[in-house]
Amino acid sequence: MRTVFEFVNVVSRSSSSVIVTGETGTGKEMIANLLHYRSARRDAPFVATSCALFSETLIETELFGHERGAFTGAIRDKAGRFELAQGGTLFLDDIDDVPLSVQVKLLRALQNREIERVGGTRTIPIDVRIITGTKRDLKQMVGEGRFREDLYFRLNVLSMVLPPLRERRDDIPDLVRHFVAKYARTRGVPVPELSPVVQQALQRYQWPGNVRELENVCERLVQTCTCGTVRIGCIAASVLFAAPPKADAVSVAFPQPTRPVSLDDRLRAVESNMIAWALKVADGNKSKAAELLNIKRSTLGDRIIRCGLADTQPSRNNDPQPAH
Amino acid sequence: MVSRDRVESVLDRIRPLMQADGGDIELLDVQGNSAKVRLTGMCAGCPSAHMTLYMGIEIVLREEIAEFEELQVV
Numbered sequence A: 001m002r003t004v005f006e007f008v009n010v011v012s013r014s015s016s017s018v019i020v021t022g023e024t025g026t027g028k029e030m031i032a033n034l035l036h037y038r039s040a041r042r043d044a045p046f047v048a049t050s051c052a053l054f055s056e057t058l059i060e061t062e063l064f065g066h067e068r069g070a071f072t073g074a075i076r077d078k079a080g081r082f083e084l085a086q087g088g089t090l091f092l093d094d095i096d097d098v099p100l101s102v103q104v105k106l107l108r109a110l111q112n113r114e115i116e117r118v119g120g121t122r123t124i125p126i127d128v129r130i131i132t133g134t135k136r137d138l139k140q141m142v143g144e145g146r147f148r149e150d151l152y153f154r155l156n157v158l159s160m161v162l163p164p165l166r167e168r169r170d171d172i173p174d175l176v177r178h179f180v181a182k183y184a185r186t187r188g189v190p191v192p193e194l195s196p197v198v199q200q201a202l203q204r205y206q207w208p209g210n211v212r213e214l215e216n217v218c219e220r221l222v223q224t225c226t227c228g229t230v231r232i233g234c235i236a237a238s239v240l241f242a243a244p245p246k247a248d249a250v251s252v253a254f255p256q257p258t259r260p261v262s263l264d265d266r267l268r269a270v271e272s273n274m275i276a277w278a279l280k281v282a283d284g285n286k287s288k289a290a291e292l293l294n295i296k297r298s299t300l301g302d303r304i305i306r307c308g309l310a311d312t313q314p315s316r317n318n319d320p321q322p323a324h
Numbered sequence B: 001m002v003s004r005d006r007v008e009s010v011l012d013r014i015r016p017l018m019q020a021d022g023g024d025i026e027l028l029d030v031q032g033n034s035a036k037v038r039l040t041g042m043c044a045g046c047p048s049a050h051m052t053l054y055m056g057i058e059i060v061l062r063e064e065i066a067e068f069e070e071l072q073v074v
Helices: A002-011 A028-037 A056-064 A100-112 A138-143 A149-155 A169-187 A196-204 A210-224 A263-281 A286-292 A297-306 B004-019 B047-064
Strands: A018-021 A046-050 A089-093 A114-116 A123-125 A129-134 A158-161 B023-031 B034-041 B070-073
Touching (some): A018 A028, A028 A046, A056 A100, A169 A196, A263 A286, A263 A297, A286 A297, B004 B023, B004 B034, B004 B047, B034 B047, B047 B070
Parallel strands (some): A018 A158, A089 A129, B034 B070
Antiparallel strands (some): A114 A123
């Protein structure tokens, strides 16, 4: 994240296009905002819009504006986002949701630095810095034919990638402190303390909604805390009892980084789990179980003995099962 | 019919978390497919905690025990 901010400092002075890639809630718009207010354009408008908000036809009028009478309901002229951002920065979020037909028009606008309103004949010159936000990898979309290559190259002068929160867990305590203090201030209450269990739970959680989700959870903590210390009772149940990241049959939970583990023991545990599962599914029929595991019947016999599963009755209630 | 042992074994998985924060959960009664519990310790008097833990524990119980119906926090 520090790299990101250093990069912002370096590139904010330029007027080149930037693509900000990051999952939902990682702060794409915040970075765009920062880029604008650090740039020479800071006194001109910063206009942000999400391209996912509008249907295909609406995006066009939204971006380029329309003339009075261009279509039913167009009762007056309307300036598009490009015009509104004249001299400043236009942040187009969710650019990956823009349909191919509009991509052509975007490309034209960027290439020629001029736009035409829908239903208009006048060409309007534009001087706008374009920052785009995307949650998908645009390059990959280009490869799949879902994003125009020429537009991609036009937008992709500078590229930034924002890491998801789960990949920068070290920042969680600071972020929590910041948001808790912020919401305590708004609510006019003393900043509550967080019990160690709560801190651990926040640290462990996967944060699919990233910083946005973290902020909401902190707001909730401050709102629900009645005793001055946030204990587990105050965290949203979804965070507290969240299932750990789904592991398939092969991958097992990673051990604590500080404790050594025996790889052989881990592998044997996986092996015996799988065998027990196959035996259960096959109702104890070893030939069927061997088929399920794609190994020879004789191999299965050997492995059963090696894992000490020889006495396993398939009817046992709490047979271990591989996680799905 | 859900057995008391099954409910208790699910609660045992949640307990360490609560105990670490000075709270606990006590299984009072299991009737049919429903259970009655009481929160004790630190979070016992807090209405927010009641709501959260009630929802959370019920979700976990339903996940673990398919036929589980209702959790009552008293």
